Amino acid sequence: MSNAVAEKKKPGFAAGAANYLDERVGAGGILKEFGRKVFPDHWSFMLGEVALYSFVVLLLSGTFLTFFYQPSMEFVIYDGSYGPLKGTEMSIAYASSLDISFDVRGGLLMRQVHHWSALLFVAASGLHMLRVFFTGAFRKPREINWLVGFMLFVLGMAAGFTGYSLPDDLLSGNGLRIIDGMIKGIPVIGAYGSSLLFGGEFPGEYIVARLYGLHILLVPALILIFIAIHLFMVVIHKHTHYSGPGRTDSNVVGYPLMPVYVAKAGGFFFIVFGVIMLISATFTINPIWNYGPYDPSPVSAGTQPDWYIGWLDGALRLAPSHWEFVAFGGTWSMNILIPMIVGIGFLVIVAAYPFIEAWVTQDKREHHVLDRPRNAPTRTGIGAAGVTFYAVLWAGAATDLIATNFKVSLNQVLTSMQILLIVGPIVAYIITKRACLALQRKDREIVLHGRETGRIVRLPHGEYLEVHEPLGEFEQWKLIDFKDYQPTLARPNSKGKITINARIRAAVSRIYFEDRIIPVTQTELDAARHDHPEAIEAPVEQEAKQITQ
Amino acid sequence: MAFKRNRRSPLAAIIVMAAGLALTGGGYAAATSAVEAAKPVSAIATAEQVTEGKKLFAANCASCHGKKGEGSSGSNVVPSLIGVGAASVDFQVATGRMPGQASGPQLEKKKPQFTAEQISQMAAYVASLGEGPAIPTDAMVAADGDSANGNTLFRINCAMCHNAVGAGGALTHGKWAPALDGVEARHVYEAMLTGPQNMPVFNDANLSPKDKKDIITYLKYVEETPSMGGYELASLGPVVEGLFTWVFILGFIIAITIWLGAKSN
Known part of the structure; x- marks a missing residue:
């Protein structure tokens, strides 16, 4: 029987390829299964891909750079091609970075490729995380993958920071000095931690080689492992999709990996690679020759970290400098400690959010259909608050540039940002939540009464009506397919006691779901269809009555 | 034929x-x-220049700086010009900072209000009030010194306010260090010599005339050498690079993803 079936079916490209490998490594089954994986089509699902591809570009360009870079802090007298540094004493690390820029063929392009793709890697990861957050893609069963992705974002920052310090120019050295200061700001262990990292007093003679080891071995290896886990889990969970007719929590609607997505994703890789090359060939990034060799005394104006560390730099800048006191025979630098605690706290909340929301909703169902952000108003509001908080800290790293370019006082910029850091997220939360609820109301209105066409019809007895056009099935589905949550009540447990946990959850649940728009039900829909002409006429009559009274 | x-x-x-x-x-x-x-290169002024300069001074400067340039120390502090020298006048007036239009944390650079001749006359008059730094000669400000030494000196003495390549930077309470791109060599020298507005003085004991010349050589090198790595994004460093990444690179790539994700018609 089975033979007969096999003869009837002509093996496709995927099956053929699987057969070749199957006979040799026995992986055919897996490949066949893998080749038939279905992925939905949407632009926002490609953001993670951009991060992945920029990581590949990072590996390629980084390997090129290791051929020429020397992680040594020994001193040399520079004798390369860049005139204004000739005869200047500097570390071998800086001299070799200058040689890559000026004396190695294609070296400057590769440095720029490496740096631009690093910025893009973290930016694309961040944007991908925002997409996952605002569409609720982190819900069961994907909470762990959210954590893996979060680790990738943090590792991206770590990879960036360790790499930023390698050229040993003045800019990166100042960045390291800030890290040194932050470590020393930790009570009790700070000074030990700093001399452990730097092998003595800052800057020492070891830090560049140590950061190099981390930058080319440990951090990329961890990133690779986490990428593997991340993608493996995408395969296990299958991809999420946006709501639409026929799309449910138990299926995926899209195209198969083989051959559609292999071609599409492969092509997209070359597009991303091409964009990075184009930018790197036309725009300068990190012109290290301008900054000069590192020396702990000078700090030039406009010293900033790369963008992904900017929010932490901003936190340090925004902390009032007088939060420092002397007690128990030591200086307690609260102006360093509190920004560090705030930064770590922010990251912890980001990592824990899926678990917090699951605890509030007590929703144990699997979710494969994504939320439209407006259909989860509180989550979207919290997300907007988080984005605002991060953005203010981020802008805080650029206070000096804001002051000079907009011709305002640096001190006023700082004070405004300190206020904005507290007030901004609250305002963003309220406005976003209200906007979501308003949009939901608008959706409801459209589903029940149809779209306004702007066509005015005059009836025989002189009355004017605007014709409302009912929605198509496909469009309507998008507007009504979302889940309704209700505030949970604090109920007694099996022992008949209402626990504190239950009380807190009830309170948070009330914040989440007190104001909500219920999805349109079938009954409402039927009623609206049935009464459609009346639904239009009714308000007109009411208005008329009001006027005559 | x-x-x-x-x-x-x-x-x-x-x-x-x-x-x-x-x-x-x-x-x-x-x-x-x-x-x-x-060009006002001569340090020795003629009596005629001083007389003309005095007239210009009385008409344009005396209302704030006093009839004899003595300044005022009342509620409205105006610096005395006795002993500031010709270099100070040349810097302030030839860059348009003086006469100032409005009081504020710092005077803006603008179009000069006087001709080169008038400026040299005023400079001669102010120099006659008390001995001060003279206007440097063209040979003193020529960009033919040691750019490597100038680079080191610039990094140690100037970059903390003016940025590593002189793109400018912020100071406290609305003050700022201006960008040095396109500033005449003579004015750079005079600024170091006289410390205008919020800038400290770098006298000849601090930075020798040769050092000053080297710094000018470095600045002119940066100004005249085309960028090695492509468009410089205003030389403002990582903030602009980050902004560029988010707005242009990611923006461009998102446009491509939308194109790729669009349903074929």
């Missing part, structure tokens, strides 16, 4: 061209030397 007689000598074109070149070249040289001569 008539053709041949009428024909010009083969040397005619060359002679005409040479004469033309000599004329334009010589004329240009004469004109530039005339301009050079008009």
Whole structure:
């Protein structure tokens, strides 16, 4: 029987390829299964891909750079091609970075490729995380993958920071000095931690080689492992999709990996690679020759970290400098400690959010259909608050540039940002939540009464009506397919006691779901269809009555 | 043969061209030397210049700085100009900062209000009030020093306010260190010498005239050398690079993803 079936079916490209490998490594089954994986089509699902591809570009360009870079802090007298540094004493690390820029063929392009793709890697990861957050893609069963992705974002920052310090120019050295200061700001262990990292007093003679080891071995290896886990889990969970007719929590609607997505994703890789090359060939990034060799005394104006560390730099800048006191025979630098605690706290909340929301909703169902952000108003509001908080800290790293370019006082910029850091997220939360609820109301209105066409019809007895056009099935589905949550009540447990946990959850649940728009039900829909002409006429009559009274 | 007689000598074109070149070249040289001569390079002023300068001063400066440049220390502090020297006047007036339009944390650079001759007259008058730094000669500010030494000195002394390549930076309470791109070498020298507005003085004991010349050489190198790595994004460092990444690179790539994700019609 089975033979007969096999003869009837002509093996496709995927099956053929699987057969070749199957006979040799026995992986055919897996490949066949893998080749038939279905992925939905949407632009926002490609953001993670951009991060992945920029990581590949990072590996390629980084390997090129290791051929020429020397992680040594020994001193040399520079004798390369860049005139204004000739005869200047500097570390071998800086001299070799200058040689890559000026004396190695294609070296400057590769440095720029490496740096631009690093910025893009973290930016694309961040944007991908925002997409996952605002569409609720982190819900069961994907909470762990959210954590893996979060680790990738943090590792991206770590990879960036360790790499930023390698050229040993003045800019990166100042960045390291800030890290040194932050470590020393930790009570009790700070000074030990700093001399452990730097092998003595800052800057020492070891830090560049140590950061190099981390930058080319440990951090990329961890990133690779986490990428593997991340993608493996995408395969296990299958991809999420946006709501639409026929799309449910138990299926995926899209195209198969083989051959559609292999071609599409492969092509997209070359597009991303091409964009990075184009930018790197036309725009300068990190012109290290301008900054000069590192020396702990000078700090030039406009010293900033790369963008992904900017929010932490901003936190340090925004902390009032007088939060420092002397007690128990030591200086307690609260102006360093509190920004560090705030930064770590922010990251912890980001990592824990899926678990917090699951605890509030007590929703144990699997979710494969994504939320439209407006259909989860509180989550979207919290997300907007988080984005605002991060953005203010981020802008805080650029206070000096804001002051000079907009011709305002640096001190006023700082004070405004300190206020904005507290007030901004609250305002963003309220406005976003209200906007979501308003949009939901608008959706409801459209589903029940149809779209306004702007066509005015005059009836025989002189009355004017605007014709409302009912929605198509496909469009309507998008507007009504979302889940309704209700505030949970604090109920007694099996022992008949209402626990504190239950009380807190009830309170948070009330914040989440007190104001909500219920999805349109079938009954409402039927009623609206049935009464459609009346639904239009009714308000007109009411208005008329009001006027005559 | 008539053709041949009428024909010009083969040397005619060359002679005409040479004469033309000599004329334009010589004329240009004469004109530039005339301009050079008009430049305020002389430290010794004539009595006539001082008299003219006094008139200009009384008409344009005395209302704030006092009839004799003594300044005022009342509720509205105006610096005394006795002993500030010709260099100070040349810097402040030739960059348009003086006469100031409005009081504020710092005076803005603007179009100069006076001609070079008038400025040199005012400078001569102010220099006659008390001894002060003189206007540097062209040889002192020529960008032919040691750019590597200038780079090191600039990094140690200037970059903390003016940024590593002189793109400018912020100071406290609305003050700022201006960008140095396009600033005349003479004005850079005078600024170091006199410490205008919020800038500290770098006198000759602090930075020797050779050091100052080296710094100018470095700044002119940065100004005149085209960027090695492509467009410089205003030389403002990582903030602009980050902004560029988010707005342009990611923006461009998102546009591509939308194109790729669009349903084919």
